[in-house]
Amino acid sequence: MLGENPFAYQGPVAPDRLIDRRVELDGLQRAAANRVAIRLVGPRRFGKTSVLDAHLAAMRAVGHRAVRVDLSKVGTVSDVAARVTAAYAGLTRDPVGAVARWAGRLGVEIGVGPAKVVLGPAARQVTADDARAALLELLEAPATLHARDADLTVVCFDEFQDLLVADGGLDGLVRSVIQHHGRAASYVYAGSEPSMMRALFTDRERPFYGQARPLALPTLPIAEAVEDLERLLRDAGLEPGDAVPRILAFTDGHPQRTMLLAHHLYERLDAGSSAGDLAAEALADAMAETADAHQATWDGFSRLERIIAIGLADGLPPTSERLAAEHRVARSTLQTALARMLDAEQHVVRDDDRRVHLLDPLLREWLRRR
Template identity: 40%
Template sequence: MITDVNPFVYSHPVSAEDVIDRDGETQELLRNAVGGHFVRLYAPRKYGKTSLLKRALRDGEAEEGLIPILVDLYRVSSIADVTLRLERAYSKQLKGAVRTKIEDFLQKTGIGVSLGAYGISAKLQLDPKVDPLPALHALLDLPLRLEESGGYRAYVALDEFQDVSKVPNLDGLIRSHIQHQADVASYVFAGSEPALMRQLFEVKDRPLYGSAVPIRLQRLRNEDIAEYVAGRFEQTRRGVGETLNPLLDAAKGHPQRAMLLAHRSTIGVKRTRPRSPSSTRSSTLSGVASTRRSRRRCGQ
């Protein structure tokens, strides 16, 4: 049985538990959500945007009682595609009594949407000529149904939202629904192409102009990366050695790049039993701080 696995994930979004720091960003997202404000979260690709969304949705559910829904709109290409993504997201993430109530409502509409196996996705596969628009309207209105079902507030994150610009009039269709949902839902429009996100939200003749609080995701602090990397080395009984400072210099606060470098740095390092996890981490981080002070004195 393989027990020694590389602890640094760089090839896909990490779980909410593995997000490095981002405490301030998480709280800012939640404050806006609870306050009923829509948010535009944007950053270049591989900055940890999706991982941050997962953490905010998790904490929103645990701390504020919000119903979390994460919708992946990456390379969405049509109204039918958007409909499938929304149906899939609600089907995957609604649970318990809330799910039962929403499923009952959808069945009564008679338009073919379902949280089970035979939903609009199955209908479109059997007959591509089926009009998905009625189903999309129903899905976009589900936050209203959640509130009617027991006072629940939806927390909906639309990831890679810039890709809706590829579907004519889709941003206008979305706005026509969410403009009536401020009292029952909080939305995060997240995008990895800042220029396209600006076009959607800052051009005056676009439907979503001025409708969301802009939050730009910044690079990570070196201190946070150092603590995380040193801790993971310790957990796998490896010494970080002289690896940390060159890694920080090369990563320059870029989350995915830091994890890629840490992943590669772990390969070939033999496992040892450190003297004490706490003392090892303290000495490692002290070394980082000492190196920085030396560089400042030298004018680097």
Template identity: 30%
Template sequence: MNPSPFPHQGPLSPAEVRGRDDLLADLTGRVTRRAVTALVGPRRYGKTSVLRRLAADLTEVTTVWVDLYGVASAADLAVAFDTALDSAGAPVRATAGRLALTAQIDLGVVKATLSRPARSRPDPDVLFPTLLDLVVATALTTPTMLVLDEFSAITTVPAAAAKLRTALQHHYRDIAIVFAGSAPSVMRTLFTDREEPFYGQADLVDIGPLDRTAVHGIVTDGFISTGRDPERGAALVHDLAGGHPQRTMQLADALWHHTPDGGSVTDEVWADALTELRERIADPMSRIFDGHPASARKTLRIVAHDESPHGAAGQMLALSKNAATKARKALLDNGDLIRDTDNRLVVTDPMLADWIRTTLPIF
């Protein structure tokens, strides 16, 4: 049997990235001009995927990919930068390995040295800036693109952003630098607040949902190439997932699994696929929902039903205007709510909205 043509866990491989041609052309121009760029968008919108594709397309630069997901200390940062250099392509890896030895660092084993007994353990507060200097020194020897993925995590380590800024600030013309991150308000603050070390240092670029044409192409090609007829499948997927990349793929995958080999998407297939997916994700959805404070839960519920938090629905759920305003701001800041292309407030995750609508009606 074919594997599903709709992978929906983790980043895509470069060849699987679809519907991002305009964004890729824009990013290519920026990297070529050495315009420092910050790619901002909700979780699972395809930031990592599109940047991996960019790295694969740009053969004239070697990419140093720093994944800052979950970093919480200088030691974590040192490990993240060490791993990035150690796994970079040949010209960078070779130079970095050589330069590291002069700084008395064994590339690729920083994690192991940090777990030595206290006496022989390096000080991560010294090691981290040393590794930053190493990244810069290496990048100056060969055309390099430095990707800092999940960059908002840097705020969890005091003074880390300032150290990074110090290491990079005189090299914006030499090194192509791309930041990416999911927490929209943290990302914006990092580059637009005067108090922040990276204030005014990068252009913010938004990654949006996949458009209807892209979703149509992805769903249709996936079905056809595996001997199935999507019928109205692409439209159904788009109507529910609204172009949210990961949910689009997950929904298409569920639909594909319910469509017999050589068969087509019927109303019954769609209904079965939707029922099965809803059952499968009900627990995580309720956990996510329950993790929000009460006024945020009310706001999510009102928005999922396409009502206004300040209108009758707010009164019905006993949500004061003041609480509604605060909750809406917090939800927008965290990326749990976004504005759609018509500037309407929507729940970012369409399957959370679907779960709320089916579980919690508004009277």
């Protein structure tokens, strides 16, 4: 039987497919009601965009305007202006003047449904100065709309840190406009690079210093994830045995890795596999799919980072005497390298009980199987 695999692992998941996240969504809703800005911080693939989409859906359900501005991989100020235009074009049937005007120049197609960005030759001719002027006008949309109907607009900037790629001073421009929005808008800033997000919001020199309350996105609760995944499998007429708890024990609740393994488990079961070690088979499929990415990560590591990653994968304290002696490096050198990796929060993190570990269980497994 070829049913649709219910476990999506690329891009955001639909709000009704979200495992847990009630506390986070509740926090976002309260903050919106109080017009408290939030910065939603978490590593890549932890479900930030999914949570934003669920928040937007909840806000729309109670009658507010709500929009996600996707800033991922913006390269120029024109890109930023185009993304803001595309997002704000969807806010009302009758976009505010600035949005309609800039849509034409920036190559944003306004129609039914979410606006499309097609940066054509005309858009490429918009200078950075013009694009900055456009942003100043565009970002006013929530205030203009509020003046019309006194209603709230919820604005979520996704991959907010990428703003600085386009122009290192754009946070100042954005802040200069939105600081006057008062009751008109409620802002959420989500970002994947914790260290960059920290710099944006906790560096006294920066315009957004202290401007948003942090909200962290943890791993998924294991028991609830097991229950949800098993229910979806049984609803599809599939019997997973003990594979789901074993998958969760392996991923330790890493959101995307859990769904990736669940996806492959579903494929195996749907193809009629029932004997054998299903969890191990799903893991093998996931390893095959991600091996290139792990190799690229490994290639990008320095020697010290490799020593630390291997140590962690083998279950050794990454700054132990033993590891230092084995590789003939000073312990203090390893400590400095580890501190840098922890600060970046890309590959190595410290959990609540102060234990240091590799963020990605599949990278850990790839290293173990070296």
